[in-house]
Amino acid sequence: MDETRVARSRRDFLMLSAGGLVAAVFASAASPVQAAVADVDALVTKMTAGKKVADGRIALELPSIAENGLVVPLNFTVESPMTADDYVKAVHILADGNPNPQIADFTFTPMSPKASAQIRIRLAKTQNVVVVAEMSNGEFYSTKKEVKVTIGGCGG
Numbered sequence: 001m002d003e004t005r006v007a008r009s010r011r012d013f014l015m016l017s018a019g020g021l022v023a024a025v026f027a028s029a030a031s032p033v034q035a036a037v038a039d040v041d042a043l044v045t046k047m048t049a050g051k052k053v054a055d056g057r058i059a060l061e062l063p064s065i066a067e068n069g070l071v072v073p074l075n076f077t078v079e080s081p082m083t084a085d086d087y088v089k090a091v092h093i094l095a096d097g098n099p100n101p102q103i104a105d106f107t108f109t110p111m112s113p114k115a116s117a118q119i120r121i122r123l124a125k126t127q128n129v130v131v132v133a134e135m136s137n138g139e140f141y142s143t144k145k146e147v148k149v150t151i152g153g154c155g156g
Contacts, residue, residue: 040096040130048140058131058143069123069149077116078133088115090134097127123149
């Protein structure tokens with residue numbers, strides 16, 4: 001009778017171990033993978049079709065330290081006369097430490113009074129936030145800022 005109990009406990013142990021291994025594999029596969037600086041650079045290259053990206057024309061307001069990564073305020077304004085001949089076509093916001101680096105995209109027309117927006121973004125950890133502006137003449141401008149996150153917002 002003791003042998004039956006010992007055999008059962010060995011069997012139970014092996015089954016629990018196998019179940020734990022399967023759960024660990026699925027948990028690691030389901031956990032979010034963070035983007036990297038190279039991922040953001042690749043996205044910018046794809047957006048710009050390899051064109052040169054200049055600094056300037058973008059005013060970015062973003063805190064240097066975010067106490068909570070769930071609600072990080074971001075404001076941007078792109079200098080442009082917003083006329084039919086010279087306007088901002090699009091603005092893309094990217095973050096190199098989130099599971100999905102592409103945070104938001106904004107589209108503007110010459111009818112827009114100005115190229116600006118205010119949003120709250122979610123950041124998983126301390127990372128760079130990159131803003132890329134596409135102009136109507138095919139030029140691209142970019143700026144970036146590092147935000148230190150004390151409490152992660154994407155499961156971090």
